[in-house]
Amino acid sequence: MTEFSRPIRTRAARLQRTALRLAILLTALLVSASAAQPAAAIDRDGIANALLATVQIIMPDNDYEIFSLGSGTVMNDSGLILTNYHVVEGDRPNGLRNDDGRAAIAVAPADLRGESVLKFFGEVVKTHPELDLALIQIVAPIDNPQAQLPSNLGLTPITLGNSDDLIISDEINMFGYPDIGSNTPTYTKGIVAGFLDEDRNGIYEWIKTDASLAHGNSGGLATDANGHFVGVPTLVAGDDAGSLGLLREHRHVVGMIHRHSELAPFGQARQPLYLEHSHDLVGDQDVRDAGIHHHLGLAHLGAGDAVSAGCQQHLGDLRALVGLDVGA
Numbered sequence: 001m002t003e004f005s006r007p008i009r010t011r012a013a014r015l016q017r018t019a020l021r022l023a024i025l026l027t028a029l030l031v032s033a034s035a036a037q038p039a040a041a042i043d044r045d046g047i048a049n050a051l052l053a054t055v056q057i058i059m060p061d062n063d064y065e066i067f068s069l070g071s072g073t074v075m076n077d078s079g080l081i082l083t084n085y086h087v088v089e090g091d092r093p094n095g096l097r098n099d100d101g102r103a104a105i106a107v108a109p110a111d112l113r114g115e116s117v118l119k120f121f122g123e124v125v126k127t128h129p130e131l132d133l134a135l136i137q138i139v140a141p142i143d144n145p146q147a148q149l150p151s152n153l154g155l156t157p158i159t160l161g162n163s164d165d166l167i168i169s170d171e172i173n174m175f176g177y178p179d180i181g182s183n184t185p186t187y188t189k190g191i192v193a194g195f196l197d198e199d200r201n202g203i204y205e206w207i208k209t210d211a212s213l214a215h216g217n218s219g220g221l222a223t224d225a226n227g228h229f230v231g232v233p234t235l236v237a238g239d240d241a242g243s244l245g246l247l248r249e250h251r252h253v254v255g256m257i258h259r260h261s262e263l264a265p266f267g268q269a270r271q272p273l274y275l276e277h278s279h280d281l282v283g284d285q286d287v288r289d290a291g292i293h294h295h296l297g298l299a300h301l302g303a304g305d306a307v308s309a310g311c312q313q314h315l316g317d318l319r320a321l322v323g324l325d326v327g328a
Contacts, residue, residue, distance in 0.1 A: 017266070018060065026262050040147060041225055042189075042223065042225050042226070042227050043227075045227075046226065046227030048127055050173065050187075050221055050223050050227050051175055051185045052107075052156035053074045053155075053158040053186060054071055054073060054074075054108065054176055054177070054199070054220055054221045055071070055074075055103060055105050056069065056177040057069070057081070057088070057103050057106075057219065057279075058104040058105075058106065058137060058322050059090075059097045059098070059104075060090045060097065060098060060104070061090065061097050061098055063256040063296055064100055067097075068088070069177065069179070069216050069322075070086075070095060070123070070177075070216060070217075071175075071176035071216065071217055071218060071219045072105070072136065072220070073139075073220065073221045074155045074158060075135075075158065075257060077152075077155055078153070078262075079122070079138030079143060079153050079155060080135060080136075080137055080257070081105065081137070082134075082257070082311075083133075083136060083218070084136075085127050085128065085129050085132045086132055087218050088101070088103060088136070089129070089270050096124055100123070101123050101125075103121070103123070103136055104120070104122075104142060104207060104322075105118075105119055105136070105138060106119060106322075107119045107120075107155075108185040113184070114184065115183040115325075116177065116184070116185065116324060117185055118324050118325065118326045119142055119263065119326075120139075121139055121140045121142055122136040122139060123143055125156065125260065126259075127193075128256055131248065131252050131256070132248065133253065133256055135257070142326055145281065157228045158223075159227070159228045159229065160228060160229050161223065161226065161229050163207060163230040163231055163249040163250040166207065166224065166230060167192065168194055169192065170192045170225070171189065171190075171191060171225040172189065172190055172209050172210070172222055172224065172231075172247075173187065173189045173206070173223045173225075174187065174188045174209075174213060174217065174233055174245070175222075175223070176213075176216065176217040176218075176220025176221065176222065177216050178213070178217045179214060179215045180218040181214075188212040188213055188264060190209045190210040191210060191211075192207060192208070193208040193209050193210050194207075195207060196208060196260070200270065203253070204249065206248065206322035207222070207230070207246070208246060208247075209222075209245045209246075209247060211245055213233050213236055213245040215258045217233045218234060219233070220232070220233050221233075228251060230246060230249070230254060231249050231253075232248040233245060234248050248264070267270075296303070
């Protein structure tokens with residue numbers, strides 16, 4: 001070994017150790033950067049699809065002088081609409097706002113920028129006051145109630161998700177027609193702030209969120225980051241110090257739809273918790289608080305000539321009442 005070989009080998013070893021340290025540091029930085037990446041968020045297509053799957057519900061009284069406004073979600077392409085019971089609730093013997101269980105359905109414009117357009121008449125076919133849920137079936141075109149519905153209603157059904165997959169801090173998205181949105185489809189977002197098990201049986205009934213909700217959001221759509229249905233915006237609970245939105249989670253909804261379709265039994269309803277500082281999100285002050293209801297059972301109301309005649313008679317009243325155009 002020459003006298004010059006030892007320093008050369010020492011320098012080479014130092015370079016190798018330095019390179020190894022740099023490689024380890026770079027790997028650590030890459031792993032840290034990857035871990036810091038935010039979770040996937042709903043994209044533009046998912047938002048547009050969810051907005052199109054959200055409809056506006058107008059529930060008039062018998063005289064078409066007072067009405068409630070709320071939101072609903074298209075559950076299938078044949079026109080089954082999910083909403084909150086307090087959107088359709090009233091003081092008639094059937095527990096609804098009018099004797100026929102009739103509602104007008106307005107859909108979002110194709111460009112998602114303007115006001116909703118009156119498109120269909122529907123009828124309440126099932127209610128569950130304890131869960132504050134209701135189903136409306138589209139039965140007639142609003143511009144020609146005596147005509148048959150087309151085979152393609154042009155609706156955008158929402159894809160079902162699973163609220164059991166959500167954890168606190170996950171993204172959650174709200175779609176509906178709040179009063180402050182002036183009859184236009186509106187999107188807000190927030191996070192899953194927590195879960196509420198109101199009867200303390202180990203099964204949660206509500207999803208809590210910090211997303212902005214307002215009167216008129218009731219019965220609308222809550223989705224996960226994939227744009228899939230996970231709940232129904234129903235209540236805002238809070239006081240002067242702050243508030244949280246409460247969403248009815250998806251399992252109750254799926255059970256109710258299965259029962260309506262006679263696909264599977266629906267479990268015994270639980271008595272809701274009374275929330276002292278809660279208020280529902282319906283766009284009308286003449287509606288009882290959604291915290292306590294009495295079970296109404298089913299409200300099966302069939303379509304027919306009487307419905308068509310009544311719709312035709314009051315179409316002008318309805319247009320004047322809500323100020324919306326009729327879509328073709």
